[in-house]
Amino acid sequence: MSATYQLLTGEEIICENLPTSMCAFSISATGKRCLLETANVAGEYTCRNSAVEVEGIVNHVESDECVAACGVDRKTVGISSDAMMEPGFAAKLCSPACFDYCPNILDLYFNLAAGEGAFLPDLCDAQRTNPHRSMMEMFSSGGAPEPAPGPVSDSSAPALAPAAM
Structure with a gap:
């Protein structure tokens, strides 16, 4: 499979015209991501334009x-x-x-x-x-390391405030 469908065909990529084997991770001539979906027939798929726009990349089939x-x-x-x-x-x-x-x-x-x-x-x-x-x-x-565990108490009683002096 070629990295760039547009170079092979000389045409602008229209998601609906792509073979399903090239659909996922492709971007149309209008800069929209192509979307592989299940078809009405079990086990078959279709390719269509999504609403997701990609900035700066058009006519692209992922390598x-x-x-x-x-x-x-x-x-x-x-x-x-x-x-x-x-x-x-x-x-x-x-x-x-x-x-x-x-x-x-x-x-x-x-x-x-x-x-x-x-x-x-x-x-x-x-x-x-x-x-x-x-x-x-x-x-x-959030990608941060987990905090170190603190002291554990057996008591379920609430902590009391220090007495006033």
């Missing part, structure tokens, strides 16, 4: 190299942050091969992370610091 480097799947249906919760995904997404050379995929997941209240570069820094931590743990903690 096989970036798909592999970033750990994404061309059979991804819809646009969602779900993949970010899968074990090992953060390591691939944050790898230099993806982070430094695949701006389309990074833009998508940067915006998905922001929608979850996180900043992707911070999540990647946290992942590099503690590679065994899942992306879900990083999202829930």
